[in-house]
Amino acid sequence: MRSRIIWYIVIGLFVGIQLVPSGRPEVVDDNPNDLLSNHQLPEHTASLLRNACYDCHSNESIYPWYAYVAPVSWLVSRDVRLGRENLNLSDWNSFSKGEKLKYLDGMAVEVGDGQMPMIIYPLTHPEAKLSREDREAFVEWTETFAEQLFSK
């Protein structure tokens, strides 16, 4: 009897918290300034960005089912919101050259140092697990791409 009541409370709470809005950032499909749709990047770079960064750093986030279930949805929403605030690759072409260089340097440091993608992310997205070679090649790409911004 007692344990039954506890179960009812737990289930009730679980259903209840589903009503709390998670503030999940919207998905926008049409992004005229997007990095990947405007630039022909080397294939491994493009797929690294798409697989390991775009869920949090673009308007084209693909939300897994658990992104709709509280309390996990709150955490996912927070990561995507902060991720887009810090770097939104869907706005790439609207950045000045200086800003682009700032972001390229930031990406090189974060990926080179193993800070990005966030450590928990590859647990549910195995394709976002990066090897040392992946990281080194990505850092090299940031430098080549920075130079290309200035070559006509």
Place this chain on the structure above:
Amino acid sequence: MFRTQKCMKMRNYLVLAFILLGGLFFMNFKTTVSEPSGSDAVAYEVPADVQQLIDNSCYGCHNSDSKNLKGKKKLSFDKMADLKIFKQIGKLEAISDVLTEGDMPPKKFLQKMPDAKMSTEEIALMGNWASDLAKKMTHSIE
């Protein structure tokens, strides 16, 4: 007949020599032409008043011997001059950003080290230095 042929041969050699010499000059010329674009680039420089602010409020965390691993990976003031110009511009932009946002020096650090706190004028001085230099450097390589 024999003499003119010999003359012609000599002339051919002379012409060939001129062409070769000309080619050498041209090649030299080309290498000297491609250099100035590098030397036109504005260099990374810190005026004394800004350097003093950096030493007082930033350098402790942002130097290559710092114990603050995250801080030094993002920015090491002692290594700035060695970086490629693209990196220098990117880091200067980030410096200007953190100062406008009031993100640096970190608030927790300032509670322990109130001497590192910068006045509004000092923040503006360093911020303007960073953003002006970033702009100048960008234009110089455009």
